Amino acid sequence: MQSLQVKILDERMRSQLPAYGTPGSAGLDLRACIDQTIDIAPGQTVLIPTGLAIYVEDPRYAAFILPRSGLGHKHGIVLGNLVGLIDSDYQGQLMVSTWNRGDTAFKLEPMERLAQLVVMPVQQVELKVVEKFTESSRGAGGFGSTGRS
Ligand SMILES: O=c1ccn([C@H]2C[C@H](O)[C@@H](COP(=O)(O)OP(=O)(O)OP(=O)(O)O)O2)c(=O)[nH]1
Numbered sequence: 274m275q276s277l278q279v280k281i282l283d284e285r286m287r288s289q290l291p292a293y294g295t296p297g298s299a300g301l302d303l304r305a306c307i308d309q310t311i312d313i314a315p316g317q318t319v320l321i322p323t324g325l326a327i328y329v330e331d332p333r334y335a336a337f338i339l340p341r342s343g344l345g346h347k348h349g350i351v352l353g354n355l356v357g358l359i360d361s362d363y364q365g366q367l368m369v370s371t372w373n374r375g376d377t378a379f380k381l382e383p384m385e386r387l388a389q390l391v392v393m394p395v396q397q398v399e400l401k402v403v404e405k406f407t408e409s410s411r412g413a414g415g416f417g418s419t420g421r422s
C-alpha cells in the first residue's frame with residue numbers, strides 16, 4: 274500500500290485518523306472537526322473543517338471527497354460542490370462543503386464521519402490542437418443518441 278503524507282491540524286484527530294473500514298474499502302472517512310453540534314437547515318451549505326491536511330505530492334494522483342451513501346440517501350447530506358477535488362499540490366486543510374439537500378434539518382455532531390476521501394490516479398495532458406479528429410463510430414452523438422436516456 275502506498276503512503277500519504279498527513280498533517281494533524283486538530284489534536285482530536287490524532288487518535289482517530291481516517292482508516293479503511295474493511296480490507297476492500299476505497300474511501301477513508303473524514304470527520305467533522307467541529308466544537309459543537311451544527312444545525313444544517315434544509316437547503317443550507319456549510320463549510321466543515323476536517324482537522325487534517327494531506328499532501329499528495331505526486332501529480333499522477335489526486336484525492337476526491339465524495340459523500341457517504343448513508344448520509345446522502347437517508348438524510349440528504351451531500352456535498353455543495355458535488356465532488357471535492359484535492360489537487361496533488363494542495364497543502365491546506367481538507368474542507369467538506371456540506372449541503373443539506375433534504376427537507377429536514379440535520380444535526381451534525383462533532384467528530385461525526387461526514388464524507389470520504391478516495392485517492393485515485395489521474396492523467397495530466399498536453400492539449401494538442403487539431404482541425405479534424407480521426408473518425409469514430411460515435412462521432413458527435415451524445416445525450417441519448419443511442420436510444421432512450
Ligand atoms: O471539497 C473540497 C474541494 C477543494 N478543496 C481544496 C483542495 C483543492 O486542491 C483546493 C482547490 O479546489 P478547486 O480547484 O476545486 O477549487 P477552485 O475554486 O478552482 O479554487 P482554486 O482557485 O484555489 O483552484 O481546495 C477542499 O479542501 N475541499
Ligand SMILES: [Mg+2]
Pocket residue numbers: none
Ligand atoms: Mg481550481
